Amino acid sequence: MISYINGIGIISPQKTAETTDFLSEAVEYYADFLGCVDPNFRTYIDPIASRRMSRLIKMGVASAKMCLADGGCNMPDGIITGTGLGSVEDTEKILGNIGEGSQLTNPTPFIQSTYNTISSQIAIMLKCNNYNSTYVHRIFSFESGLQDAMMHISENHENNILVGGIDEMTQNHLSIIRRLGHWKMGPANNLKLLDYSTPGAIAGQGSAYFLLSGQKTETTYCKLMDVRTFYKPESIETIESGISKFLADSDLALEDIDLVITGINGDFKNDEQYYHLNRTFFNNLPLSYYKHLCGEYLTSSGFALWLAANILKRQVVPPVILLNEKSPKRLKNILIYNHFRQINHSVMVVSA
């Protein structure tokens, strides 16, 4: 089921859109949550259409267009989006107007709160009648989309599938997750994420779209070998054997992996498991992390995949992501491992 990543469009808290730079200077925040370095949306979206769109929809449509331009594709054979929460801003507008005396008359927030709005807005903009779907399962959202895309490609190698992961953060949503204890209680410095010995992660957001195909082109970044999700693995050994089997299915072993990108997010309870695996299972491998750059959100693995694809294409590792003294000797195979509260686990492997 190997697919090639032939194009990428990404809007994130880092300077990732409209640049050829690759994290030479990471953007530093001291904030409650990381915002995005927005592109000029007018380049991608007609101003009349743009006026009605909420922020998430703009981000999705713009990054999808960037991705297609990057991969030199006008009409994808499928459009797939993964989003954990959809448009939180629109959902909150309706929830703020729910009970007695509700004066809600404008249908736009309801329409945009529907999870499939991003995939469908992309389709409308491209006039693309092809396959269209949206996955909404916590940190599996983006990965399920990739799996769907890869199945299309294995059936038809010529298919070009646009697949993305997107989520946003709002002040209200931040307050709620803070009360649940999953975010840091006050503002924090993202580039000093691992210096805090406090519970909670730094919240973030972003949108990353990828153009996947069964065929290599001159814009190819790397091969996406496989993607897998694990729900509630019984023990740490189950995760270890799951990852070994996952790699073996792509004819790889842990020794073949040149760099591991982990989902370490600065919440010591959450990170415990990564550190344990780092000490034991991943022992001797160069390790890295990325959530100090984009923050924690349900589809952050899109940022990790962008990172891995660029590392392989450019054959360089930005020092800002390295976790241990080991730097990779070659850059051929990268493993991405992320988990959500130790319940949902996902792995991807990409190769040069």
Add this chain to the structure above:
Amino acid sequence: MAQRVYITGIGIITALGNNTEENLSSLMEERSGIGEITLIDTIHKGKFPLAEVKLTHEELLDQVGLPHKSNLTRTALLGMIAAQAAMHSAGIDNAKDSRTGLISATTVGGMDRSELFYEKFLADKSKGQLRDIVNHDCGDSTERIAEFTGIREFITTISTACSSSLNAIAFGAQLIKAGLVDRVLAGGTDSVTKFTLNGFNTLMILDKNKCRPFDDTRAGLTLGEGAAFVVLESEELVNREKKNILCELTGYGNANDAYHQTASSPEGTGAYLAMQKALEMSGQTPERIDYINVHGTGTSNNDLSEGIAIERLFGENVPAFSSTKSYTGHTLGAAGAVETVISILSMTNNVIFPNLNFSTRMKELKITPVTQLKKEINLRHVLTNSFGFGGNNSTLIISKC
């Protein structure tokens, strides 16, 4: 060659009843589940009819045998009831005996509880009970169903508006064909919430009377709630375990109308393409389809667009068709699975359930739906449509074995 995919179990809960038998007898007796709003506390009470599942939160918990203090949303509970019934109907005691996946679909997730939370929270950020918000997202109900049925191997959730659960069934079949799993529990669940009612009210597409799909005087849809699941199994597993088969899932198609965020195109482009793709996969010609369970919401726009697409594809020989939303209301994310289960009930009982509340043919169309219960009719291939906002159009074809 890719494996064939069979349907070996079904489970359903709607306004028509709490299990398959109750749903079937309501359909056979042409008894609609649409009525006055009784359970949900809304400002729209008395203004619109609704197709509610007539069980309170506590009664739903009793159905699944869990204590009343359990923190579960209405969407999760409806899903758990239908999912368990489907597994039971397929004779599966242990989901772990084969590689089993769960693909669920929903459009509102735990919104029934988020509403309670947000009302207090927005007035004071330190207020609102956290137990009411932890189940907000769409993944929650799926994971509750996974816990309840013991499925671990592969789980995910799809949300493509009103075609969500049809896409869940199609994706499930795709996973089996790709050899990633041997069996999938696939379907969807949605509860009626104030969020949905208020939202649809802003779109001004709710009929003040019971919905009248494909009628010239139709004036909108009637919302409903419920859940339905099917068990899909690979040819190999079915042969090995000598399973009882309900039907074969022979085709599915997904296309986007790419026209407008809420309105469907005048030519029914997306609908036409979805049906065409499904027919192509099933290897059937249009004349081999014996019945269409149409999407037929009762909105002016959908029924016209869908009708035109059907006339384009089937020409002079449009098969018998009806919209069973006149019984169940529009169950949104659950609709695709609800109507797949109803299509299976049609096929296995050799009946076509009539389209209720129909009196006048639409002036733009030549076709009219079935209005009398048709018995002892051999349905070899049945097609069902589910179309959603955002132009997400999907079609599924089941075939008699």
